Amino acid sequence: MYGWDGNGWGAGAWIAMALMMLVFWGGVVTVVILLLRRTPPHQGPGPVRPPHYDAERILHERFARGEIDETEYTARRSALRHPE
Structure with a gap:
């Protein structure tokens, strides 16, 4: 035991x-x-997004709401995609 x-x-x-x-x-x-x-x-x-993605999204939303016209939308989008 x-x-x-x-x-x-x-x-x-x-x-x-x-x-x-x-x-x-x-x-x-x-x-x-x-x-x-x-x-x-x-x-x-x-996914990795380009740095201008958020700015373009906001720009698109403003255009869709009618806050900016097509000319301003095109010019700003071009400036975002091709900064000098």
Whole structure:
């Protein structure tokens, strides 16, 4: 029988089991954190857009609302695409 009379595993085995439990639970926590922090593929960075894209979108919206006429729209779009 294994009792407290010195015939059991001893203190070294208990320390080793405690360390292995720490390593195991540390690994589980690490895997969970890495899975939570990973960016899903559908939320990754989008396609690279030219720097004038947002400005052209705003210009197009202003033209669609009638705030600017076609001549001004064409001139500003040309200036955005071909800055001097």
